[in-house]
Amino acid sequence: MPPPDASSDVAISIRNITQRFGDEGAHDAVLALDDVSLDIKRGEFVCLLGPSGCGKSTILNIVGGLFSPTSGTATVAGRPVDGAPHPDQIAFVFQESTLLPWYTVIENFRIALKFRGINKAEWDDRAMVALRAVGMASFARHYPDQLSVGMRQRVNMARGLCVETPILLMDEPFAALDEQTRMVLGEDLSQLLAARQKTIVFVTHSLAEAVFLSDRIFVMTARPGKIKTIIDVNEPHPRSPDFMLEPRFSELRNECYALLRDEIRRTVAAQRDPQPAGT
Ligand SMILES: Nc1ncnc2c1ncn2[C@@H]1O[C@H](COP(=O)(O)OP(=O)(O)OP(=O)(O)O)[C@@H](O)[C@H]1O
Ligand SMILES: [Mg+2]
Structure with a gap:
Protein backbone atom coordinates (compact mmCIF):
# COMPACT_ATOMS: atom_id res chain seq x y z
CA MET A 1 0.00 0.00 0.00
CA PRO A 2 1.71 3.29 -1.07
CA PRO A 3 1.65 6.28 1.33
CA PRO A 4 -1.00 8.90 0.53
CA ASP A 5 0.16 12.09 -1.23
CA ALA A 6 0.15 15.61 0.27
CA SER A 7 -3.26 16.49 -1.18
CA SER A 8 -5.07 13.56 0.46
CA ASP A 9 -7.06 13.95 3.66
CA VAL A 10 -4.57 11.74 5.49
CA ALA A 11 -2.44 13.64 8.03
CA ILE A 12 -0.29 10.77 9.31
CA SER A 13 0.47 7.57 7.55
CA ILE A 14 2.51 4.67 8.89
CA ARG A 15 3.49 1.79 6.67
CA ASN A 16 4.90 -1.51 7.88
CA ILE A 17 6.81 -0.08 10.82
CA THR A 18 8.91 -2.49 12.81
CA GLN A 19 10.96 -1.22 15.72
CA ARG A 20 13.69 -3.23 17.38
CA PHE A 21 15.76 -1.92 20.27
CA GLY A 22 19.16 -3.48 20.94
CA ASP A 23 21.06 -5.94 18.79
CA GLU A 24 19.25 -9.03 17.61
CA GLY A 25 20.04 -11.94 19.94
CA ALA A 26 21.35 -9.65 22.74
CA HIS A 27 19.83 -10.30 26.19
CA ASP A 28 18.22 -6.85 26.20
CA ALA A 29 16.97 -6.88 22.57
CA VAL A 30 13.31 -5.88 22.30
CA LEU A 31 10.93 -6.13 19.38
CA ALA A 32 8.69 -3.16 20.27
CA LEU A 33 6.55 -2.84 17.13
CA ASP A 34 5.88 -5.49 14.55
CA ASP A 35 4.73 -4.41 11.10
CA VAL A 36 2.35 -1.61 12.12
CA SER A 37 0.42 0.25 9.42
CA LEU A 38 -2.23 2.91 9.97
CA ASP A 39 -3.65 6.13 8.55
CA ILE A 40 -4.92 9.07 10.59
CA LYS A 41 -7.13 11.61 8.84
CA ARG A 42 -6.78 15.39 9.07
CA GLY A 43 -8.78 16.78 11.97
CA GLU A 44 -9.17 13.37 13.57
CA PHE A 45 -8.70 12.60 17.28
CA VAL A 46 -7.13 9.18 17.64
CA CYS A 47 -6.23 7.39 20.88
CA LEU A 48 -3.63 4.67 21.13
CA LEU A 49 -4.75 2.28 23.84
CA GLY A 50 -2.69 -0.75 24.83
CA PRO A 51 -0.80 -2.47 27.64
CA SER A 52 2.34 -0.95 29.07
CA GLY A 53 5.33 -1.54 26.80
CA CYS A 54 3.30 -2.26 23.64
CA GLY A 55 4.97 0.59 21.74
CA LYS A 56 2.54 3.53 22.02
CA SER A 57 5.23 6.09 22.86
CA THR A 58 7.49 4.52 20.25
CA ILE A 59 4.85 5.24 17.58
CA LEU A 60 4.58 8.88 18.71
CA ASN A 61 8.36 9.26 18.76
CA ILE A 62 8.71 7.87 15.25
CA VAL A 63 5.90 10.10 13.91
CA GLY A 64 7.47 13.06 15.74
CA GLY A 65 10.82 12.35 14.04
CA LEU A 66 12.71 11.67 17.27
CA PHE A 67 14.22 8.57 15.66
CA SER A 68 13.87 6.43 12.54
CA PRO A 69 12.21 3.03 12.77
CA THR A 70 14.17 -0.16 12.14
CA SER A 71 12.07 -0.64 9.01
CA GLY A 72 8.98 0.89 7.45
CA THR A 73 8.01 4.52 6.90
CA ALA A 74 6.08 7.28 8.60
CA THR A 75 4.70 10.11 6.48
CA VAL A 76 3.32 13.40 7.79
CA ALA A 77 1.29 15.61 5.42
CA GLY A 78 2.69 13.61 2.51
CA ARG A 79 6.36 14.08 3.55
CA PRO A 80 8.43 11.16 4.89
CA VAL A 81 9.62 11.70 8.47
CA ASP A 82 12.64 9.41 8.57
CA GLY A 83 14.10 10.72 11.83
CA ALA A 84 13.77 14.39 10.81
CA PRO A 85 11.14 16.26 12.85
CA HIS A 86 8.54 18.37 11.02
CA PRO A 87 8.28 21.31 13.47
CA ASP A 88 5.94 23.16 11.11
CA GLN A 89 3.51 20.26 11.40
CA ILE A 90 3.92 18.66 14.81
CA ALA A 91 3.97 19.68 18.49
CA PHE A 92 4.35 17.32 21.47
CA VAL A 93 2.68 17.36 24.89
CA PHE A 94 4.18 14.89 27.37
CA ALA A 121 5.82 40.27 17.21
CA GLU A 122 3.38 37.34 17.47
CA TRP A 123 4.82 35.61 20.56
CA ASP A 124 2.83 37.24 23.34
CA ASP A 125 -0.46 37.34 21.45
CA ARG A 126 -0.22 33.68 20.62
CA ALA A 127 0.79 32.80 24.17
CA MET A 128 -2.10 34.72 25.70
CA VAL A 129 -4.68 33.27 23.28
CA ALA A 130 -3.57 29.75 24.22
CA LEU A 131 -3.43 30.54 27.95
CA ARG A 132 -6.91 32.08 27.84
CA ALA A 133 -8.18 28.96 26.07
CA VAL A 134 -7.17 26.84 29.09
CA GLY A 135 -8.20 29.47 31.67
CA MET A 136 -4.62 30.26 32.74
CA ALA A 137 -4.09 33.79 31.35
CA SER A 138 -3.78 35.33 34.82
CA PHE A 139 -0.83 33.03 35.60
CA ALA A 140 1.32 34.14 32.65
CA ARG A 141 3.93 35.74 34.93
CA HIS A 142 4.06 32.94 37.50
CA TYR A 143 6.92 30.46 37.68
CA PRO A 144 6.02 26.79 37.08
CA ASP A 145 6.66 25.81 40.72
CA GLN A 146 4.10 28.40 41.84
CA LEU A 147 1.40 26.36 40.07
CA SER A 148 -0.35 23.13 41.11
CA VAL A 149 0.32 19.95 39.08
CA GLY A 150 -3.03 20.36 37.32
CA MET A 151 -2.36 24.01 36.47
CA ARG A 152 1.11 23.13 35.14
CA GLN A 153 -0.37 20.50 32.87
CA ARG A 154 -2.99 22.98 31.66
CA VAL A 155 -0.14 25.38 30.79
CA ASN A 156 1.78 22.54 29.17
CA MET A 157 -1.24 21.78 26.96
CA ALA A 158 -1.58 25.48 26.07
CA ARG A 159 2.07 25.60 25.06
CA GLY A 160 1.44 22.67 22.69
CA LEU A 161 -1.49 24.63 21.22
CA CYS A 162 0.22 28.03 20.90
CA VAL A 163 2.64 26.86 18.22
CA GLU A 164 -0.47 26.22 16.11
CA THR A 165 0.80 23.12 14.33
CA PRO A 166 -1.87 21.09 12.53
CA ILE A 167 -0.81 17.96 14.46
CA LEU A 168 -0.49 17.48 18.22
CA LEU A 169 1.06 14.31 19.68
CA MET A 170 0.04 13.84 23.32
CA ASP A 171 1.70 11.12 25.38
CA GLU A 172 -0.39 10.47 28.51
CA PRO A 173 -0.75 14.23 29.11
CA PHE A 174 -3.16 13.80 32.03
CA ALA A 175 -1.64 10.71 33.66
CA ALA A 176 -0.18 12.58 36.63
CA LEU A 177 -3.49 14.26 37.48
CA ASP A 178 -6.30 13.22 39.78
CA GLU A 179 -9.42 11.77 38.14
CA GLN A 180 -11.62 14.87 38.51
CA THR A 181 -8.98 17.23 37.09
CA ARG A 182 -8.32 14.95 34.16
CA MET A 183 -12.04 14.75 33.38
CA VAL A 184 -12.29 18.55 33.35
CA LEU A 185 -9.15 18.85 31.19
CA GLY A 186 -10.60 16.23 28.83
CA GLU A 187 -13.73 18.37 28.44
CA ASP A 188 -11.56 21.45 27.82
CA LEU A 189 -9.57 19.60 25.20
CA SER A 190 -12.74 18.52 23.41
CA GLN A 191 -13.91 22.19 23.38
CA LEU A 192 -10.54 23.40 22.09
CA LEU A 193 -10.57 20.83 19.34
CA ALA A 194 -14.00 21.68 18.11
CA ALA A 195 -12.73 25.22 17.48
CA ARG A 196 -9.39 24.24 15.95
CA GLN A 197 -9.57 21.26 13.56
CA LYS A 198 -6.33 19.72 14.75
CA THR A 199 -5.19 16.18 14.21
CA ILE A 200 -4.42 14.66 17.59
CA VAL A 201 -2.76 11.38 18.50
CA PHE A 202 -3.31 10.83 22.20
CA VAL A 203 -1.90 8.03 24.35
CA THR A 204 -3.79 7.05 27.47
CA HIS A 205 -4.35 4.10 29.79
CA SER A 206 -7.79 5.39 30.73
CA LEU A 207 -10.62 3.64 28.88
CA ALA A 208 -13.11 6.39 29.77
CA GLU A 209 -10.73 9.11 28.57
CA ALA A 210 -10.19 7.25 25.28
CA VAL A 211 -13.92 6.89 24.63
CA PHE A 212 -14.71 10.45 25.75
CA LEU A 213 -12.09 12.08 23.51
CA SER A 214 -11.58 9.90 20.44
CA ASP A 215 -13.04 9.77 17.00
CA ARG A 216 -11.28 6.43 16.65
CA ILE A 217 -9.53 4.23 19.20
CA PHE A 218 -6.62 2.10 18.01
CA VAL A 219 -6.47 -0.84 20.42
CA MET A 220 -3.02 -2.43 20.42
CA THR A 221 -1.79 -5.92 21.28
CA ALA A 222 0.79 -6.74 23.95
CA ARG A 223 4.39 -6.31 22.79
CA PRO A 224 5.39 -6.62 20.01
CA GLY A 225 2.73 -4.00 19.37
CA LYS A 226 0.31 -4.32 16.49
CA ILE A 227 -3.04 -2.69 15.89
CA LYS A 228 -5.56 -5.25 17.14
CA THR A 229 -8.82 -3.41 16.38
CA ILE A 230 -10.01 0.07 15.52
CA ILE A 231 -13.12 1.27 17.34
CA ASP A 232 -15.22 4.12 15.93
CA VAL A 233 -16.80 6.56 18.38
CA ASN A 234 -19.45 8.44 16.47
CA GLU A 235 -20.00 11.55 18.57
CA PRO A 236 -19.33 15.14 17.49
CA HIS A 237 -16.95 17.47 19.37
CA PRO A 238 -17.27 19.34 21.67
CA ARG A 239 -18.46 16.51 23.87
CA SER A 240 -20.56 17.09 26.91
CA PRO A 241 -20.12 15.11 30.16
CA ASP A 242 -23.67 13.83 29.44
CA PHE A 243 -22.08 11.58 26.80
CA MET A 244 -20.57 9.58 29.69
CA LEU A 245 -24.06 8.82 30.99
CA GLU A 246 -25.26 7.30 27.73
CA PRO A 247 -25.45 3.47 27.52
CA ARG A 248 -23.34 3.68 24.34
CA PHE A 249 -20.47 5.18 26.35
CA SER A 250 -20.37 2.21 28.73
CA GLU A 251 -20.73 -0.23 25.85
CA LEU A 252 -17.71 1.28 24.06
CA ARG A 253 -15.69 1.32 27.28
CA ASN A 254 -16.55 -2.34 27.93
CA GLU A 255 -15.69 -3.23 24.34
CA CYS A 256 -12.24 -1.65 24.79
CA TYR A 257 -11.69 -3.52 28.04
CA ALA A 258 -12.78 -6.84 26.53
CA LEU A 259 -10.25 -6.34 23.72
CA LEU A 260 -7.46 -5.30 26.10
CA ARG A 261 -7.94 -7.83 28.88
CA ASP A 262 -6.06 -10.72 27.26
CA GLU A 263 -3.29 -8.37 26.10
CA ILE A 264 -2.81 -7.04 29.61
CA ARG A 265 -2.74 -10.59 31.02
CA ARG A 266 -0.09 -11.52 28.44
CA THR A 267 1.95 -8.46 29.42
CA VAL A 268 1.71 -9.18 33.15
CA ALA A 269 2.61 -12.87 32.62
CA ALA A 270 5.66 -11.91 30.52
CA GLN A 271 6.87 -9.53 33.23
CA ARG A 272 6.80 -12.14 36.02
CA ASP A 273 10.00 -13.83 37.15
CA PRO A 274 10.24 -17.45 35.97
CA GLN A 275 8.98 -19.88 38.64
CA PRO A 276 11.77 -22.03 40.12
CA ALA A 277 11.50 -25.73 39.15
CA GLY A 278 9.35 -27.79 41.52
CA THR A 279 7.13 -24.91 42.73
N1 LIG B 1 15.24 3.73 23.72
C1 LIG B 1 14.91 2.48 24.03
N2 LIG B 1 15.85 1.53 24.20
C2 LIG B 1 15.52 0.26 24.49
N3 LIG B 1 14.26 -0.18 24.62
C3 LIG B 1 13.28 0.72 24.47
C4 LIG B 1 13.54 2.10 24.16
N4 LIG B 1 12.36 2.75 24.06
C5 LIG B 1 11.41 1.83 24.29
N5 LIG B 1 11.94 0.61 24.53
C6 LIG B 1 11.21 -0.62 24.78
O1 LIG B 1 10.24 -0.78 23.75
C7 LIG B 1 9.01 -1.24 24.26
C8 LIG B 1 7.92 -0.25 23.92
O2 LIG B 1 8.16 0.93 24.67
P1 LIG B 1 7.15 2.17 24.69
O3 LIG B 1 7.74 3.16 25.60
O4 LIG B 1 6.85 2.57 23.31
O5 LIG B 1 5.84 1.49 25.32
P2 LIG B 1 4.47 2.18 25.77
O6 LIG B 1 3.38 1.42 25.09
O7 LIG B 1 4.54 3.64 25.57
O8 LIG B 1 4.45 1.81 27.33
P3 LIG B 1 3.83 2.66 28.57
O9 LIG B 1 2.35 2.48 28.48
O10 LIG B 1 4.40 1.96 29.78
O11 LIG B 1 4.29 4.08 28.44
C9 LIG B 1 9.22 -1.43 25.77
O12 LIG B 1 9.54 -2.78 25.99
C10 LIG B 1 10.42 -0.56 26.08
O13 LIG B 1 11.16 -1.10 27.15
MG1 LIG C 1 4.58 5.28 26.84
Missing part, protein backbone atom coordinates in the same frame (compact mmCIF):
# COMPACT_ATOMS: atom_id res chain seq x y z
CA GLN A 95 3.02 13.42 30.67
CA GLU A 96 5.54 15.41 32.67
CA SER A 97 5.33 19.13 32.34
CA THR A 98 8.43 20.13 30.37
CA LEU A 99 8.25 23.79 31.43
CA LEU A 100 11.66 25.23 32.32
CA PRO A 101 11.44 26.08 36.04
CA TRP A 102 13.68 29.17 35.95
CA TYR A 103 11.43 30.95 33.39
CA THR A 104 7.91 32.30 33.90
CA VAL A 105 5.01 30.74 32.03
CA ILE A 106 5.03 33.38 29.30
CA GLU A 107 8.82 33.17 28.94
CA ASN A 108 8.45 29.41 28.44
CA PHE A 109 5.96 30.08 25.65
CA ARG A 110 8.28 32.64 24.03
CA ILE A 111 11.09 30.07 23.98
CA ALA A 112 8.84 27.50 22.29
CA LEU A 113 7.67 30.05 19.71
CA LYS A 114 11.21 31.28 19.04
CA PHE A 115 12.39 27.69 18.54
CA ARG A 116 9.64 27.24 15.94
CA GLY A 117 10.81 30.33 14.06
CA ILE A 118 7.63 32.32 14.79
CA ASN A 119 7.93 36.08 14.33
CA LYS A 120 8.70 37.81 17.68
